[in-house]
Amino acid sequence: MKTDEFVSLLAAGGGAVESGTTARRHALAIGWGGMGAMLLMAIFLGVRADIADAVRLPMFWLKLAFPVCLAGAAFVAATRLARPGARLGQTPLALVAPIAVVWAMAAYALATAAPDARGALLLGQTWTVCPGLIALLSLPVLVGTLWAMKGLAPTQPILAGAAAGLLAGAVATAVYALHCPEMAAPFLATWYLAGMLIPTVAGALLGPRLLRW
Amino acid sequence: MSENSAIEARLRRLLLEGMAGDAAAYHRFLDELSAYLRAYFRRRLTRLPDDVEDLVQETLLAVHNQRYTFEADQPLTPWAYAIARYKLVDLLRRRADREALHEPLDDELAVFAASDHEAADARRDVLKLLDALPEKQRLPIRLMKLEGLSVVEAARMAGMSESAVKVGVHRGLKALAKMIGGAP
Numbered sequence: 001m002k003t004d005e006f007v008s009l010l011a012a013g014g015g016a017v018e019s020g021t022t023a024r025r026h027a028l029a030i031g032w033g034g035m036g037a038m039l040l041m042a043i044f045l046g047v048r049a050d051i052a053d054a055v056r057l058p059m060f061w062l063k064l065a066f067p068v069c070l071a072g073a074a075f076v077a078a079t080r081l082a083r084p085g086a087r088l089g090q091t092p093l094a095l096v097a098p099i100a101v102v103w104a105m106a107a108y109a110l111a112t113a114a115p116d117a118r119g120a121l122l123l124g125q126t127w128t129v130c131p132g133l134i135a136l137l138s139l140p141v142l143v144g145t146l147w148a149m150k151g152l153a154p155t156q157p158i159l160a161g162a163a164a165g166l167l168a169g170a171v172a173t174a175v176y177a178l179h180c181p182e183m184a185a186p187f188l189a190t191w192y193l194a195g196m197l198i199p200t201v202a203g204a205l206l207g208p209r210l211l212r213w
Numbered sequence: 214m215s216e217n218s219a220i221e222a223r224l225r226r227l228l229l230e231g232m233a234g235d236a237a238a239y240h241r242f243l244d245e246l247s248a249y250l251r252a253y254f255r256r257r258l259t260r261l262p263d264d265v266e267d268l269v270q271e272t273l274l275a276v277h278n279q280r281y282t283f284e285a286d287q288p289l290t291p292w293a294y295a296i297a298r299y300k301l302v303d304l305l306r307r308r309a310d311r312e313a314l315h316e317p318l319d320d321e322l323a324v325f326a327a328s329d330h331e332a333a334d335a336r337r338d339v340l341k342l343l344d345a346l347p348e349k350q351r352l353p354i355r356l357m358k359l360e361g362l363s364v365v366e367a368a369r370m371a372g373m374s375e376s377a378v379k380v381g382v383h384r385g386l387k388a389l390a391k392m393i394g395g396a397p
Contacts, residue, residue: 085291
């Protein structure tokens with residue numbers, strides 16, 4: 001078929017297009033994926049027993065704010081990487097900022113703690129299971145964010161996959177924080193971050209395979 | 214206003230009008246874009262001249278299928294360039310043409326640097342590929358293309374609802390992109 005005929009074919013298949021598809025697809029992915037993660041957490045892990053007391057502590061909200069801020073920045077990164085030619089701009093800064101804040105808090109907590117208490121601040125009671133559980137909870141969200149990305153037009157599949165993975169990991173971590181009893185900044189700075197990095201790396205590896213269009 | 218920004222402004226307006234439902238503006242957008250794409254690919258596929266027209270059609274199809282990723286607050290040039298470059302790299306990768314991948318990177322303004330209306334024949338006949346589509350996708354595309362029918366007429370001819378015709382064309386063109394790109 002000649003190209004001008006092909007153009008006529010495409011133009012005939014045109015018609016009005018809704019705007020805002022990129023953000024809508026990602027919001028859907030987070031909504032359904034987050035609900036899946038919440039169900040998994042509620043059924044298999046359970047909300048922490050002392051949640052009623054914990055919500056009165058500032059550290060509980062800081063613990064929640066860390067993944068929520070990262071999820072916000074990852075959302076912006078993912079929606080930009082889903083659109084050809086969209087620039088990331090200041091997004092990398094917004095991704096690094098929450099990590100820098102938590103690391104600074106962790107450094108302060110470790111520096112001011114008694115030497116023999118530092119190990120407990122870093123490892124808590126649950127360091128062996130925390131990253132793995134976050135990665136498991138991120139699975140339903142990751143399916144959603146990769147689906148969202150797949151229907152759009154990512155031209156840098158490794159970065160786009162990583163952003164989809166980080167978004168999934170951050171949402172899953174916010175859900176996991178409702179179960180997890182740890183409250184020390186050094187623990188969050190290490191094991192929460194490790195948990196979020198597992199789906200990030202998985203997304204980066206899957207990106208080039210799944211996100212072709 | 215420089216020439217590039219004049220092209221940007223005109224094509225962007227045509228695309229936005231097309232996305233708002235103006236079929237004539239959309240047709241002109243695709244037509245002018247195809248000339249820029251042809252010139253762009255021709256300069257970069259000097260060793261694969263027979264692939265140029267296929268790649269033009271493939272990129273047009275991608276632009277069409279993913280046009281909802283273009284938003285009114287963004288410039289057209291980097292969007293069109295990113296798609297053209299993605300499809301170019303994809304083709305070179307498929308051809309496993311290592312040498313060609315080492316061609317120096319150019320900047321995005323190159324996509325509208327020249328325009329070429331002389332289409333060579335495409336090697337691949339998209340119409341033949343259409344035969345592999347299921348009936349409810351193939352029929353609406355054929356009716357609208359070959360007979361030049363409107364959605365309403367095609368729906369009557371095919372005995373389908375208007376929305377089924379639109380969905381059929383939409384899904385058919387998506388499936389076509391997959392067949393061409395060999396995407397998983």
